[in-house]
Amino acid sequence: xxxxxxxxxxxxxxxGLGFFLYRGLAMDPSARDSALLAxxxxxxxxxxxxxxxxxxxxxLLLGQVTLVNVWAxxxxxxxxxxxxxxxxxxRGVRLVGINYKDTRAKGLEFLDEFGxxxxxxxxxxxxxxxFELGVYGVPETFLVDKEGIIRYxxxxxxxxxxVERVVQEVDKWR
Amino acid sequence: MALMIRxxxxxxxxxxxxxxxxxxxxxxxxxxxxxxAERYRDLxxxxxCPKCDAQAIDSSNSPVAADMRERVVHLLREGRSDKxxxxxxxxxxxxxxxxxxxxxxxxxxxxxxxAVLVMIxxxxxxxxxxxxxHIRVRALSAEERERLNxxxxxxxxx
Amino acid sequence: MLVxxxxxxxxxxxxxxxxxxxxxxxxxxxxxxxxxxxWMAFAEPMAWGQFAxxxxxxxxxxxxxxxDDFSVSYVANNSNSMLPWYYKFTAVWGGHExxxxxxxxxxxxxxxxxxxxxHNLPRDMLARVLGVMGMxxxxxxxxxxxxxxxxxxxxxxxxxxxxxxxxLLQDVGLIIHPPMLYMGYVGFSVVFAFAIAALLGGRLDxxxxxxxxxxTNIAWAFLTVGIALGSWWAYYELGWGGWWFWDPVENASFLxxxxxxxxxxxxxxxxxxxxxxxxxxxxxxFTFSLSLLGxxxxxxxxxxSVHAFANDPSRGIFILALLGITVGASLLIFALxxxxxxxxxxxxxxxxxxxxxINNILLVVMTVTVLLGxxxxxxxxxxxxxxxxxxxxxxxxxxxxxxxxxCAFMGLGPVARWKQMPGRELFSRLLWAGIAAxxxxxxxxxxYGGEWNAAVALGLVTALWVVLALVxxxxxxxxxxxxxxxxxxxxxxxxWGMVIGHLGMAVTIVxxxxxxxxxxxxxVRLAVGERVEIGGYSFTMTDLSERRxxxxxxxxxxxxxxxxGQRVTTLRPEKRLYIARGQPMxxxxxxxxxxxxxYVALGEDLGDGAWAMRIQIKPFVRWLWLGALLxxxxxxxxxxxxxxRRQRSVAPDSTLPREVHT
Numbered sequence: 001x002x003x004x005x006x007x008x009x010x011x012x013x014x015x016g017l018g019f020f021l022y023r024g025l026a027m028d029p030s031a032r033d034s035a036l037l038a039x040x041x042x043x044x045x046x047x048x049x050x051x052x053x054x055x056x057x058x059x060l061l062l063g064q065v066t067l068v069n070v071w072a073x074x075x076x077x078x079x080x081x082x083x084x085x086x087x088x089x090x091r092g093v094r095l096v097g098i099n100y101k102d103t104r105a106k107g108l109e110f111l112d113e114f115g116x117x118x119x120x121x122x123x124x125x126x127x128x129x130x131f132e133l134g135v136y137g138v139p140e141t142f143l144v145d146k147e148g149i150i151r152y153x154x155x156x157x158x159x160x161x162x163v164e165r166v167v168q169e170v171d172k173w174r
Numbered sequence: 175m176a177l178m179i180r181x182x183x184x185x186x187x188x189x190x191x192x193x194x195x196x197x198x199x200x201x202x203x204x205x206x207x208x209x210x211a212e213r214y215r216d217l218x219x220x221x222x223c224p225k226c227d228a229q230a231i232d233s234s235n236s237p238v239a240a241d242m243r244e245r246v247v248h249l250l251r252e253g254r255s256d257k258x259x260x261x262x263x264x265x266x267x268x269x270x271x272x273x274x275x276x277x278x279x280x281x282x283x284x285x286x287x288x289a290v291l292v293m294i295x296x297x298x299x300x301x302x303x304x305x306x307x308h309i310r311v312r313a314l315s316a317e318e319r320e321r322l323n324x325x326x327x328x329x330x331x332x
Numbered sequence: 333m334l335v336x337x338x339x340x341x342x343x344x345x346x347x348x349x350x351x352x353x354x355x356x357x358x359x360x361x362x363x364x365x366x367x368x369x370x371w372m373a374f375a376e377p378m379a380w381g382q383f384a385x386x387x388x389x390x391x392x393x394x395x396x397x398x399x400d401d402f403s404v405s406y407v408a409n410n411s412n413s414m415l416p417w418y419y420k421f422t423a424v425w426g427g428h429e430x431x432x433x434x435x436x437x438x439x440x441x442x443x444x445x446x447x448x449x450x451h452n453l454p455r456d457m458l459a460r461v462l463g464v465m466g467m468x469x470x471x472x473x474x475x476x477x478x479x480x481x482x483x484x485x486x487x488x489x490x491x492x493x494x495x496x497x498x499x500l501l502q503d504v505g506l507i508i509h510p511p512m513l514y515m516g517y518v519g520f521s522v523v524f525a526f527a528i529a530a531l532l533g534g535r536l537d538x539x540x541x542x543x544x545x546x547x548t549n550i551a552w553a554f555l556t557v558g559i560a561l562g563s564w565w566a567y568y569e570l571g572w573g574g575w576w577f578w579d580p581v582e583n584a585s586f587l588x589x590x591x592x593x594x595x596x597x598x599x600x601x602x603x604x605x606x607x608x609x610x611x612x613x614x615x616x617x618f619t620f621s622l623s624l625l626g627x628x629x630x631x632x633x634x635x636x637s638v639h640a641f642a643n644d645p646s647r648g649i650f651i652l653a654l655l656g657i658t659v660g661a662s663l664l665i666f667a668l669x670x671x672x673x674x675x676x677x678x679x680x681x682x683x684x685x686x687x688x689x690i691n692n693i694l695l696v697v698m699t700v701t702v703l704l705g706x707x708x709x710x711x712x713x714x715x716x717x718x719x720x721x722x723x724x725x726x727x728x729x730x731x732x733x734x735x736x737x738x739c740a741f742m743g744l745g746p747v748a749r750w751k752q753m754p755g756r757e758l759f760s761r762l763l764w765a766g767i768a769a770x771x772x773x774x775x776x777x778x779x780y781g782g783e784w785n786a787a788v789a790l791g792l793v794t795a796l797w798v799v800l801a802l803v804x805x806x807x808x809x810x811x812x813x814x815x816x817x818x819x820x821x822x823x824x825x826x827x828w829g830m831v832i833g834h835l836g837m838a839v840t841i842v843x844x845x846x847x848x849x850x851x852x853x854x855x856v857r858l859a860v861g862e863r864v865e866i867g868g869y870s871f872t873m874t875d876l877s878e879r880r881x882x883x884x885x886x887x888x889x890x891x892x893x894x895x896x897g898q899r900v901t902t903l904r905p906e907k908r909l910y911i912a913r914g915q916p917m918x919x920x921x922x923x924x925x926x927x928x929x930x931y932v933a934l935g936e937d938l939g940d941g942a943w944a945m946r947i948q949i950k951p952f953v954r955w956l957w958l959g960a961l962l963x964x965x966x967x968x969x970x971x972x973x974x975x976x977r978r979q980r981s982v983a984p985d986s987t988l989p990r991e992v993h994t
Contacts, residue, residue: 004667010618014621018652018655018659018660020711020714021652021655024714025649027713032224033268033719036265131245134268136225136238137225200944200946201944202938202944219724228723230724233570270719273723273724274723275721281720285726288730295697298693299690306679318537322537322539
């Protein structure tokens with residue numbers, strides 16, 4: 001009898017593996033949490049998109065719950081994301097943009113065409129701030145709480161279906 | 175630069191379901207000394223590109239991989255150690271970028287199981303031989319052999 | 333008129349094949365249980381019919397490709413009117429649907445071959461074997477028809493032209509790589525079917541192993557060549573000069589190879605000595621299961637891989653179900669029917685039996701290691717423990733010691749005798765082989781590279797140990813013959829197969845050790861007239877031109893390569909833009925050689941007529957694939973052994989059982 005049970009061992013191992021493979025089918029291998037969750041927003045000093053002489057730094061994000069959206073004119077999905085960002089702004093969410101690896105002219109042109117839900121846009125032409133944030137595919141959106149700590153990250157564009165979830169996340173940290 | 179990224183992204187969109195490794199990144203870099211060149215090669219081979227599917231940053235054409243390579247060079251020139259450079263990347267992109275997973279409570283099974291299996295295997299061999307060493311050596315019994323031959327030699331025209 | 337309905341004809345043939353496969357699965361198995369000879373006799377005609385109809389289906393898909401019928405969605409996605417005709421022919425397996433069709437065609441081909449060549453099998457055994465293969469076939473044909481039909485039409489919106497075959501696949505290496513790989517994967521279904529048939533029939537004795545051995549060797553040889561071709565293709569096509577990336581898809585093909593290698597050895601033990609019967613059956617099940625698992629991993633996209641070209645969850649679920657049923661059922665049959673007692677055959681510490689047991693254990697540990705590394709990120713993710721990556725550094729760190737260990741015993745194996753071998757005798761016979769291996773391996777790095785390199789020495793000592801032990805054994809075995817040639821003749825083909833197979837392994841190890849440690853790689857910037865010196869060679873860029881290929885535009889750089897002022901060769905690397913997909917590709921210029929390859933890949937245009945390019949010198953890289961070819965040759969040579977031919981010859985006891993032509 002003991003030997004019979006031993007002979008069942010390969011079957012059990014396979015069933016275990018099968019379970020994980022089944023779970024794997026439902027998972028998105030590209031969805032990853034940010035490495036910066038529960039960390040302070042990285043320090044930076046950059047100009048804004050509208051004003052090359054202005055200087056903003058991480059204190060910009062203190063005192064209020066803020067959604068920081070990394071976008072660029074050359075990114076096609078950023079255009080599709082804009083209506084959702086406008087909705088979020090209308091619902092009272094504070095939005096700060098990071099214009100990533102763009103030129104000032106192109107960035108401003110984009111805002112003219114697709115709308116401007118942002119309180120201010122941080123101008124990051126070399127992508128240095130983006131690198132500090134671990135941005136690897138634009139658009140990406142970070143939720144920063146009142147103390148300037150990153151609490152949530154959305155990789156890829158925010159679809160109309162995602163809006164509710166983002167609002168809930170924002171409310172959670174208010 | 176932006177144009178290149180745009181072309182790259184467009185390409186990604188077009189070919190999301192086929193290999194995207196068609197076009198490998200070839201950059202000309204001059205290092206002060208061969209040791210640093212060697213370290214650069216090893217580091218960029220063991221860092222995974224966060225944007226790509228299964229590719230190290232040394233061979234990826236994705237913009238983030240190019241940024242990461244640039245940063246590796248920068249940190250090497252600053253005199254940082256390999257571990258510091260890997261930590262730097264992990265702090266920004268997560269453990270995901272390490273092709274050589276660190277040993278921690280999540281990965282002890284990954285690193286340990288092969289060694290444990292070799293040991294168990296050794297015990298199995300020992301047990302087998304100890305049990306069988308004294309059995310009188312015998313091949314197939316006459317009866318078994320006959321049956322084997324009968325089965326094997328059966329003609330097709332049966 | 334008939335031309336227009338060719339795809340429908342293909343679909344119809346596919347449906348008929350499914351029906352036949354179903355009958356092939358059900359009737360013979362029912363016949364064996366109910367003892368109805370007529371039902372059992374169904375197996376063979378059904379296998380032939382299934383093969384014939386799948387040939388029709390495959391031929392009609394090929395015809396659609398050759399006729400540029402872009403109303404067929406699969407053709408539109410994988411071909412283009414500008415594609416050269418030979419690539420249209422091979423584009424049939426360039427995408428998911430077509431490659432699964434090829435998979436099924438090959439499976440039915442193996443079934444057909446089994447029925448042709450196994451007339452000496454007992455009727456019920458043959459019925460069971462073909463029945464099991466019919467079941468697998470039924471599953472895959474259902475998979476094609478339900479989720480992945482290659483005959484689906486794009487009506488009424490027929491595109492003007494096709495999206496073209498992925499440029500990566502427009503290449504000789506890829507013409508033969510997938511069919512070889514599938515021949516291997518699917519070929520293991522035969523030994524699997526034999527094992528299940530033996531378990532079902534309650535006769536898990538040595539007989540089935542003798543029948544299954546040739547089939548297993550052939551499948552293994554195909555898989556070996558398939559993997560080597562994949563590695564070779566990646567080497568010259570991807571432009572990095574890498575030959576193995578531990579990519580999930582590569583691992584998926586490597587897993588059945590590892591267990592298949594273990595299986596070949598354990599079949600030998602079971603056939604010769606009647607031991608390890610259950611274990612051998614289990615390995616047969618494992619090997620085919622891992623082939624199926626590989627198919628699942630590639631087709632479902634659960635693991636991010638550069639190869640995952642068919643990410644479709646419904647397909648994933650279907651294949652997982654198929655995998656679950658096939659593997660689950662066979663492991664259950666194994667658990668219920670494996671013989672309770674293992675054979676009572678004794679052997680000593682240094683017997684060939686014990687060494688083959690060690691071989692099997694180590695190969696299984698290697699399999700588990702590769703599987704673990706491949707699915708570990710998935711498991712952690714499923715448990716909510718975060719995302720990690722397991723890549724080449726992990727696999728290399730574990731595989732090097734395991735391979736060295738394996739080879740240490742591999743040297744002893746052929747020398748040791750069955751049952752028992754006194755340690756002192758083994759020691760005295762291999763002492764000089766060991767000393768010579770250590771000395772040569774220690775010296776070579778000084779002679780070749782100029783300085784001591786521990787990794788190279790380790791690789792060489794491993795390979796030399798295997799080879800020198802074989803040589804010593806050949807010497808011992810032929811010493812008493814009248815002449816060495818007569819002695820060599822007396823050795824069986826099976827023995828030569830083993831010798832060549834092991835030699836192949838050693839050759840591959842030398843290749844790995846040398847190319848991993850002595851490769852030179854430089855990225856340079858060159859313009860016309862400029863020169864660079866690398867590894868004792870000078871490379872001068874002499875020309876930059878543009879040309880138009882059948883379906884691409886190319887920038888071509890001409891490089892004159894010289895050594896000590898003497899011209900060696902001209903290299904022409906290209907950067908191509910494939911028009912239909914707008915996809916850039918680098919076309920490597922190679923100067924292959926037995927001792928080293930020169931490898932030039934073109935990068936970006938740096939402006940002012942200068943280009944970035946990667947120049948590499950790859951010592952002994954050819955040995956990787958040469959070794960694999962030797963291994964495959966060894967496997968095939970063993971099949972040609974008289975022992976298997978005797979099965980069908982008239983005089984079973986003649987020493988030279990060749991057919992006499994009168």
